[in-house]
Amino acid sequence: MASIGIFDSGSGGLSVYRELVKVLPEERYLYFSDNAHCPYGEKTPEYIQDRGRAITDILLGMGADIIVVACNTATAAAIATLREEYPAVPFIGMEPAVKPAALGTRTGTIGVLATAGTLKGSKYLKTRGLYEDDVRIVEHVGQGFVELVENGILDGPEAESTVRASLQPLLDAGADTIVLGCTHYPFLQPVIQRLAGPDVQVIDPAPAVARQTVRVLQERGIPTGEGPFSVDLYFSGEPDSLQRIFALVSHV
Numbered sequence: 001m002a003s004i005g006i007f008d009s010g011s012g013g014l015s016v017y018r019e020l021v022k023v024l025p026e027e028r029y030l031y032f033s034d035n036a037h038c039p040y041g042e043k044t045p046e047y048i049q050d051r052g053r054a055i056t057d058i059l060l061g062m063g064a065d066i067i068v069v070a071c072n073t074a075t076a077a078a079i080a081t082l083r084e085e086y087p088a089v090p091f092i093g094m095e096p097a098v099k100p101a102a103l104g105t106r107t108g109t110i111g112v113l114a115t116a117g118t119l120k121g122s123k124y125l126k127t128r129g130l131y132e133d134d135v136r137i138v139e140h141v142g143q144g145f146v147e148l149v150e151n152g153i154l155d156g157p158e159a160e161s162t163v164r165a166s167l168q169p170l171l172d173a174g175a176d177t178i179v180l181g182c183t184h185y186p187f188l189q190p191v192i193q194r195l196a197g198p199d200v201q202v203i204d205p206a207p208a209v210a211r212q213t214v215r216v217l218q219e220r221g222i223p224t225g226e227g228p229f230s231v232d233l234y235f236s237g238e239p240d241s242l243q244r245i246f247a248l249v250s251h252v
């Protein structure tokens with residue numbers, strides 16, 4: 001059994017946790033929500049690196065064998081620093097799913113929804129650079145999406161109008177594929193899909209990240225399976241938002 005540490009600025013990383021549990025059902029999970037410092041989207045890289053170190057120390061102290069940075073913004077700001085400072089620890093980061101989107105688009109235009117921090121990060125800009133000769137890539141910050149999810153507002157008029165404001169510019173630009181570049185956004189996927197319509201493909205990178213975690217555990221020779229499955233939730237702020245979203249993902 002492996003001990004898998006996961007962290008995010010809040011509940012968003014649970015969209016990755018729910019995919020991890022599908023491919024690694026018999027492990028010990030340690031999930032840290034840094035909701036006292038959420039959102040990360042507008043914070044400086046230095047701030048997020050400090051949070052990343054503090055959380056890594058906590059997760060390692062609890063016995064984590066591997067750390068999944070289940071946050072695109074923290075991956076962009078801090079994963080390189082964490083890998084450098086903790087060379088013995090395997091870190092898994094979020095990849096913006098630009099590649100599958102670029103391969104699948106029929107209109108030749110793909111849309112990326114992410115936080116400001118992710119869109120400014122060198123990792124995203126590098127990925128973008130690989131595909132922008134072949135497809136048109138349009139981006140928008142999912143303004144207010146993280147707050148909706150943290151407040152448990154996953155559908156209804158408020159969720160619809162907030163989502164529409166950031167999604168519509170991408171649809172107007174002709175995007176037929178939307179990449180969810182923030183781990184909170186999959187919890188709004190039903191609304192995003194409904195507003196975008198059935199011809200638009202919405203891509204959540206979490207299943208690919210879960211498969212990558214399996215590969216890295218194997219490469220490092222970290223034994224998995226045989227249970228017992230367990231999950232412990234930790235938070236730096238109030239427990240409510242995490243528990244609300246956890247109730248959703250623990251039924252899948």
Ligand code: DGL
Nearest residue numbers: 012039040041072073183
């Ligand atoms: N869930 C996060 C991400 O994937 C962070 C969102 C935020 O805190 O702004 O980017």
